[in-house]
Structure formats: C-alpha cells, structure tokens
Amino acid sequence: FVTTLFLIMGATTSSISSTSSSSSIFLPHASTGLPSPRAVAAIIALRNEYELSIRASKHLECLLKALLMMGPGNPGRTNPLSAAQPGAHHGAAQNAHFGGARGLNELLEELLKRYPTAVGTMFTDANIKAIRLIVGMRNKLIHDISYTQMDNRTKFVEAFKEADKCLRAARASFLINEQQQTAKTKKASSCAIM
Structure with missing residues (x-):
C-alpha cells in the first residue's frame, strides 16, 4: 500500500514538475496583481487533475483577493503586503486585510459578507455554486485518499x-463604480470651490 501510494505521489510530482517548467503564465501580473486571462487556457490544458485543481483554486483566490482589495473602506489598488511592518510575516498582513480568510471558500464567504448587495446582481447562485464546486472537488482530491x-x-x-x-466581470464593475464615485467627488469639490 505504501509503495503504491509512493508511486502515485511520485507520478504526480513528476507530472507537476514537468508541466510547471513554464509556470510564469500562472503568476499574477506585476502591476495589476491579477492572473493573466491566458492562464485560464493554460490551466484547463493541464492533464494532471491534482495540478488542475490546485492551479484553478489559486487562480480564483487571486481574483477574489483583488476584489476584496476594492470597494468602500478598502485600500483600492494598493498591495495589502505593503502594510506589513519591515520583517513582519507577509501572511499575517494579508490575512488581516482579507478578514482572516485564507482559502478559496473563506475568501468567497468574506466577499459575500462584505458585499451582500452583490449577491443576485454581480454574483448569481450559479456563480457561487461554481466556485463551491471547485472548492469541493479540490478538497476531495487533495484530502480524500480514496478519491x-x-x-x-x-x-x-x-x-x-x-x-x-x-x-473578472465583478472586478470591472467595481472599477467602473470606483471611477464614477471619484468623478462625482471631484465634481462636488469643484462646485464647492466656486
């Protein structure tokens, strides 16, 4: 049994390392912090289901974190890691910024808690179920030895x-709303000066 498990894990590890050699496509863009839209095609093309589930989860976590950095009372486009004290563990700053959420399901719950009005408009039940399906399949693959x-x-x-x-559509909508609010604020402040 142990030998079989080792062989399975060995095959998984070698498959991951061979497909990960050009992993830069999976990394978030330096200026936006978002994964490339091309990453979706690269993730879908992965043959190893373990790697597929992990890459898909990380990709969506990155998008959820980008959404959580936006909106009222949030620092907008700033990097949450920049708030960390020199020498501090970056994970602590990140977790505080995202309401303690670390995994895909926790990030989704934090987003729904922060933006309850977005449910039904930006996020349909089908969208939420899609993310939860990914979480469920990933967790089952990673944690259930018989799966x-x-x-x-x-x-x-x-x-x-x-x-x-x-x-991505929700982020674009948030950006449009943010730009409209900025324009209204500038217009209101210029009227007050006159």
Missing part, C-alpha cells in the same frame, strides 16, 4: 471558466 480523479472533469472546467468570467 484519485475527478468525477467530472468537464463540469470542473466549466465551473472554473464560469467563476473566472464572473470574478
């Missing part, structure tokens, strides 16, 4: 594409 492959890879991929599309 060695996805029940329905196509469903996982479709859920991932839907979640990516929804989170």
Whole structure:
C-alpha cells in the first residue's frame, strides 16, 4: 500500500514538475496583481487533475483577493503586503486585510459578507455554486485518499471558466463604480470651490 501510494505521489510530482517548467503564465501580473486571462487556457490544458485543481483554486483566490482589495473602506489598488511592518510575516498582513480568510471558500464567504448587495446582481447562485464546486472537488482530491480523479472533469472546467468570467466581470464593475464615485467627488469639490 505504501509503495503504491509512493508511486502515485511520485507520478504526480513528476507530472507537476514537468508541466510547471513554464509556470510564469500562472503568476499574477506585476502591476495589476491579477492572473493573466491566458492562464485560464493554460490551466484547463493541464492533464494532471491534482495540478488542475490546485492551479484553478489559486487562480480564483487571486481574483477574489483583488476584489476584496476594492470597494468602500478598502485600500483600492494598493498591495495589502505593503502594510506589513519591515520583517513582519507577509501572511499575517494579508490575512488581516482579507478578514482572516485564507482559502478559496473563506475568501468567497468574506466577499459575500462584505458585499451582500452583490449577491443576485454581480454574483448569481450559479456563480457561487461554481466556485463551491471547485472548492469541493479540490478538497476531495487533495484530502480524500480514496478519491484519485475527478468525477467530472468537464463540469470542473466549466465551473472554473464560469467563476473566472464572473470574478473578472465583478472586478470591472467595481472599477467602473470606483471611477464614477471619484468623478462625482471631484465634481462636488469643484462646485464647492466656486
């Protein structure tokens, strides 16, 4: 049993290392902090289901964190890690900024808690279910030793594409709202000067 598990893990590790050699496509862009839209195609093309589930989760976590950095009372486009004290652990600053949320499901819950009015408008039940499906399949693959492959890879991929599309659209909507609020504030302040 141990030998079999070792061989499975060895195959998984070698598959991951061979597909990860060009991993820069998966990294967030330096200026926006967002993963590249091209990363979706690269993630979907992964043959190893373990790597697919992990890369998809990390991709969506990055998009959720970008959304949590926006909105009223949040620092907008600033990097939450910049708030850390010199020498402080970056994870602590990040967790404080994201309401203590660390995983994909926790980040989704934090987003829904911060923006309850977005449910039904920006985030439909189908969008939320898509993200939760990814969380469930990923957790089952990673933590359940008897679960060695996805029940329905196509469903996982479709859920991932839907979640990516929804989170990117929500971020674009937040940016538009932020720009409109800034324009209103500037207009109101210029009227007050006259």
